[in-house]
Amino acid sequence: MGIYEELQARGLIAQVTNEEEIREMVNAGKATFYIGFDCTADSLTAGHFMALTLMKRLQMAGNKPIALIGGGTTMIGDPSGRTDMRKVLTKEDIDYNASVFKRQMESFIEFGEGPGKAMMLNNADWLLSLNYVELLREVGHCFSVNNMLRAECYKQRMEKGLSFLEFNYMIMQSYDFYHMFQHYGCNMQFGGDDQWSNMLGGTELIRRKLGKDAHCMTITLLTDSQGKKMGKTAGNAVWLDPNKTSPFDFYQYWRNVDDADVFKCLRMLTFLPLEQLDEMSGWEGSQLNQAKEILAFELTKMVHGEDEAQKAQEGARALFGGGASTANMPTTELTEEDLADGQIGILDLLLKAGLIPSKGEGRRLVQQGGVSVNDEKVTDFGKSFAAADFGPEGLIIKKGKKVFHKVVLK
Structure with missing residues (x-):
């Protein structure tokens, strides 16, 4: 079984541009492919798992991955899968997030020199130096506004309003593929199924500007049985x-x-x-x-x-299983400075443990019976705990049915 057939058997392949050519290319280890990662947070998530494992599978089969950090495209913001506009980050934020992504990816993918080794690129290196008028003259005629407006990634935003900033995202992503095709021999792009329109924009740009074929394949989005994204x-x-x-x-x-x-x-x-x-x-x-x-x-x-x-x-x-060991439970350490008059309220306790985003959410959780401390349900959101209540083992907080957290006082 080739790697393409394995991807099929695992239910990973959603859409492809030319199945026979892609099958032959990846099975022979001749694909130089890229997956893009916009730096919208200071860590990758479980939602990135599919892309990371796909890169690893294809690399193990002899293909060459390019992990493209979106230092440039993050400044625009991808509208795909969104009902609102993404927060605009500073260049400093983006650069920091990119450095974190690289460290995390290195535990999945083998980077380095030579055949089959992965490359890491940052599209800020070419996108940020582009002259807007020159870009319009170079690639603007290759994009039909009518076709762009029919793209799924824009459709869902049209009712609430699509900014011109985000409208440019497809052009930027397409330019990435065009640039890497010319300079790095990148002949394939992989991405989530919600990226199909953007990816086709890249293959069309390469065809119209260079007269050559490039390929793309989308992977099935990881959703639960209710159709919601997992992670x-x-x-x-x-x-x-x-x-x-x-x-x-x-x-x-x-x-x-x-x-x-x-x-x-x-x-x-x-x-x-x-x-x-x-x-x-x-x-x-x-x-x-x-x-x-x-x-x-x-x-x-x-x-x-x-x-x-x-x-x-x-x-x-x-x-x-009813055992008493809490050694490996997530733990938050507090000091006397975290107490007020020798006590700490349940809402502050939940906040410091990172179990709630706000006190308002904590009140609702307590009122709904979703919080227990040391196996006793807390029903009063005004309840406080004194230093003596922590004891040598700390307080064991249970949120809902399956989230446990230990808080100790040092």
């Missing part, structure tokens, strides 16, 4: 940065996926052999929990290493 929990992103989402919480996110989603995630995200996954596909009942443990362990190992994955698994088993 988020309670409205917040699941980050790859352990300081933003602890290895324990990362493990728990995947351990708690719906029964209907576990085998899809195993196929699309892990590197377990397809033969093993085929054998597991008939699992039911308690075996589904075992499958979820395997999924959570494999993904946590990929992101945080085997030691952290082992700790997260042991901590979760002890916690949910």
Whole structure:
């Protein structure tokens, strides 16, 4: 089985421009392909998993990945999948986010010199030096406004208003492909299924300007059984940065996926052999929990290493199996300075533990019965805890049914 057939078997391929040519190219290890990552946050998320694992799979098959950091396109903002305009970041913010992305990608992809080694580029290096009038003269005639307005990435924004700034995004992304085709031999672009229109813009620009063919393939978006994008929990992103989402919480996110989603995630995200996954596909009942443990362990190992994955698994088993061990539970340390008159209120406690975004959200959570401390439900959002309440083991906060957090007082 070639890598293209494996991608098909794992349910990863959504759309392709020319299936036979792409199949032949990637199976022979002759693709130099790119995936773009706009630097809109200071960490990659679990939502980037699909792209990162795809790059790794194709690299293992001998193809050459280009990880394109969107230092330039982030200044415009991609309207795809959005109902509102993205926050405009400063160049300093973008540069910092780009440096973080690079460190995180290096744990997935092998960068370096030579055949098959990945490259990392930043489109700020060519986009920021473009002269606007020259750009319009060079590529403007290659884009039909009528076609652009029919693109799915713009359609959903038309009702609420699409800014001219964002309207330029397709041109910028297309120019990226055009530039890398000429200067780096990049002959393929991969991306999420919501990027199809932007990606076709690049192939059309290359065809019209250079008279040559380039290819693109979209990968299936990772959605749950309700059609919502995975990689988020309670409205917040699941980050790859352990300081933003602890290895324990990362493990728990995947351990708690719906029964209907576990085998899809195993196929699309892990590197377990397809033969093993085929054998597991008939699992039911308690075996589904075992499958979820395997999924959570494999993904946590990929992101945080085997030691952290082992700790997260042991901590979760002890916690949910009724054991007393809290050693590997996410922990926040407070000092006496965090207390007011020797006490701390439940809302401040939840905020400092990073379990709520605001006190208003904390009040609603408490009133709805969603908070327990040391196995006692907290129903009064005015409740406070004194230094003596922490004891030597600290306070164990339970948010909802499956989120646990320890707070200790130093």
